Amino acid sequence: MVFIKSSKYISFDLAFFWNQVFVWTVATVAFINILKFLRLLRFNPLMSVLMTSLRRMLPEVAGFAVYFTFLFLSFVQLGHLVFGLKIQEYSTIAASGKSLFLCALGSFNFDEILSTSRIIGPMFLYAYLCIVFIIIINILVAIINDALVVMRGFTPPQEHREILDELWRRLANFLGLTNSASREN
Template identity: 95%
Template sequence: MMQFLSFLTPFLIESSKYISFDIASFWNQVFVWTVATVAFINILKFLRLLRFNPLMSVLMTSLRHMLPEVAGFAVYFTFLFLSFVQLGHLVFGLKIQEYSTIVASGKSLFLCSLGSFNFDEILSTSRIIGPLFLYAYLCIVFIIITNILVAIINDALVVMRGFTPPPEHREILDELWRRLANFLGLANTASQEDDMLASEKLNDRLTRLDLLTRAMKERQVAENVMRSYYQAFELPRK
């Protein structure tokens, strides 16, 4: 803000003079990038917090379980996709603008997998190679490879169907929900009374445990004193 005001003052004094806002624009971009990074990190932290939900816990565990298979699939798909990108650039690069470069060819094939392509332009370029290239790409990449990925996901979900989240996750989730309800004033009176009663019972039991511990310590001290007394005077124990 101070940097912006320092540029704005000369502009107000000499309105006809050109003032460069390159530095101010640069710091504005830095601010936008910083905010975007912080928002991204907060979203990741929120997703990590969702692991206490039973459904999300099963989903995240399934993702970790199928990670090796998905990584191998990604490598195979990348090489296959790049081969079609190179083929499209070599065949149609001189006649179709969308395949003139490697990057443009990859973009066109990606849009083609989404159903956005100009079949008439490809057909006019080559009546034999064009349709064969398009059909081969759609059948191999869009149908077969996609079904393989779906099969990997289904297999992971079947394996993790009997997964049971740790019990402490349920306890933490209940505690978070209780605190949120208390903060928003949504907790009912009966629930609050039950919590107070449980807290009183817990305090009573802790007090009894403390008294019992003290009594045991006092008894242990008395026994130690009597043992020392008998040992000092060598008296027979009763």
């Protein structure tokens, strides 16, 4: 036991350090293995269609993200300017952003906003919720729908199917799941 400054307590700093090294090492190895697994999933026809659709809608989703960020930050600034002096949840820009994010999830104090401003408060919440849920979500769904409609006729490359079939056949042979007639061929 190592005593620190004539105390009865033991220092766990070194153990904590090596635990952190271990946790980060395991996390890195897990991340690399997930990337390897995702690389193998490209041979699955369904995953190939999904990855290709994600690649096709990436520019539109990036444009949508810029539009949504601009709109969200506008509401954050408006909420901070209107309610910042009276409501703690809107006192800073970061707190206002957090409050509006929670508001989009359905967690907000309507009575406090109503007592602060009887006209502007409900109008602010109504405008924010309508724009976020009705307009913005519909735009995102339309982008995804367009990409999936384009991909409906997509067929993955034939070599991907052949590789996947060969992998399944070898796995079945290895596990002994094939009948003896198919093993002879």
